[in-house]
Amino acid sequence: MMQQIYPQTPHPYQYELNKDLHFAAAHFIPTEEAGKCARVHGHTYFTNVTIAGDMLDSSGFLVNFSAIKKLIHDRFDHGILNDHADLFGVSRSENGNAGEADYPTTEVVARTICELVQAYLDKTANKPVCIQVYLRETPSSYVVYRPRRAAANG
Numbered sequence: 798m799m800q801q802i803y804p805q806t807p808h809p810y811q812y813e814l815n816k817d818l819h820f821a822a823a824h825f826i827p828t829e830e831a832g833k834c835a836r837v838h839g840h841t842y843f844t845n846v847t848i849a850g851d852m853l854d855s856s857g858f859l860v861n862f863s864a865i866k867k868l869i870h871d872r873f874d875h876g877i878l879n880d881h882a883d884l885f886g887v888s889r890s891e892n893g894n895a896g897e898a899d900y901p902t903t904e905v906v907a908r909t910i911c912e913l914v915q916a917y918l919d920k921t922a923n924k925p926v927c928i929q930v931y932l933r934e935t936p937s938s939y940v941v942y943r944p945r946r947a948a949a950n951g
């Protein structure tokens with residue numbers, strides 16, 4: 798059970814939901830700079846997903862907590878992140894820097910979780926938004942990813 802204080806991000810929405818979940822997965826970062834992390838090794842990843850919005854669905858949910866867990870845990874738990882060729886390995890980021898690869902680093906996995914969650918939320922009637930993903934890879938290392946928000950109209 799994770800009961801931790803996470804970084805906060807200001808937002809204009811009335812509701813904010815946070816879901817903690819974890820998954821065990823192996824990965825490797827095939828670059829010289831990664832050193833020992835270029836070899837296959839495993840982590841228990843802990844993540845906190847923050848979702849916000851102004852409208853609830855017909856159940857009174859911003860989004861069902863269990864849907865978020867299923868989406869991430871079922872996809873990644875007890876797998877090898879590098880095997881997800883559709884997600885990791887080829888640069889997908891439109892605003893990526895030249896030469897930036899989408900290897901499953903903590904940064905890229907955090908961004909990918911946010912994108913997967915947002916793709917799910919986009920299909921819901923009340924359309925909440927994923928505003929932050931906190932991803933802890935080791936006891937001493939974590940990343941916080943916050944997508945850029947679309948500029949407000951007017």
Ligand SMILES: Nc1nc2c(c(=O)[nH]1)N=C([C@H](O)[C@H](O)COP(=O)(O)OP(=O)(O)OP(=O)(O)O)CN2
Nearest residue numbers: 826831834838840901902903904934935936937938
């Ligand atoms: N910016 C990043 N740097 C590193 C990443 C990463 O995803 N983003 N990943 C790794 C390795 O995969 C490794 O699993 C984690 O590294 P690290 O925190 O250095 O692990 P240690 O347990 O060895 O760290 P301590 O300082 O001993 O606690 C490397 N870098």
Ligand SMILES: [Zn+2]
Nearest residue numbers: 824834838840
């Ligand atoms: Zn690692």
